[in-house]
Amino acid sequence: MEIPLYQIDAFTGRTFGGNPAAICPLDTWIDDGLMQKIAEENNLSETAFFVKSGKVYEIRWFTPKIEIELAGHPTLAAAYVIFNFINQKEDCITFSSKSGELVVTKEGDLIKMNFPSMAAVSVQENEIINQGLRKRPLELYKTRDYLAVYANEEEILSIKPDFELLKKLDCLGIIITAPGSTADFVSRFFAPSAGINEDPVTGSAHSTLVPYWAKRLKKDSLHAYQLSTRRGELFCRYLGDRVEISGRAVPYSKGTITI
Secondary structure (H helix, E strand, O other): OEEEEEEEEEOOOOOOOOEEEEEEEEOOOOOHHHHHHHHHHHOOOOEEEEEEEOOEEEEEEEOOOOEEOOOOHHHHHHHHHHHHHHOOOOOEEEEEEOOEEEEEEEEOOEEEEEEEOOOOEEOOOOHHHHHHHOOOOOEEEEOOOEEEEOOOHHHHHHOOOOHHHHOOOOOOOEEEEEEOOOOOEEEEEEEHHHOEEEEOOOOOOHHHHHHHHHHHHOOOEEEEEEOOOOOEEEEEEEOOOEEEEEEOEEEEEEEEEEO
């Protein structure tokens, strides 16, 4: 069996920046266990698989350890593959996923994703988070992930997590965020229980970040950076029950998996 494999750097305009995603277009679905093994072998934050089904593309995402229900940067990367390598005539596609339909459009060098909005709910402080991040947040919220809010960008950059301790959290991951010095807000994302100590750029985390910052800053259009060592840039809009998450992408490699 041979499967096409693309590696795309998402949420960046330069190679070696943003978040690398592995993309595998399929003619028909293969065994779940095989997809998980491919994701483990690729050893990136996520590997995305998609199958064309009528007018939509069914998509699934796997970390090196688990399948997840929503992922941003591999969706952006998969759209880049479709727009640039599979069907260059399209500028709007719909992905069908476990999180519903996700409409993605191309506008110049930006790829714009329409995702569900996941507004965070305030929760009591959590000692695992306090110890795991080694710094108590000013505010703490929860949706799919925990959202820990800090005072400024310098605090976000200074945090050195205890990943073994954060594995004990009852969620996929933890977002840390603060006002940015050159953007509306900045963030980092940790998901050690999913095999990702620190994710370079996390599109799906912005489904939570955008409604929080839109309300706090009283504005719907937001510019953001994720402050991993690879660094990512995102352009976002708050749409109520949906959010628009946009970014650039660049290709890194194209090849074939032989099994």
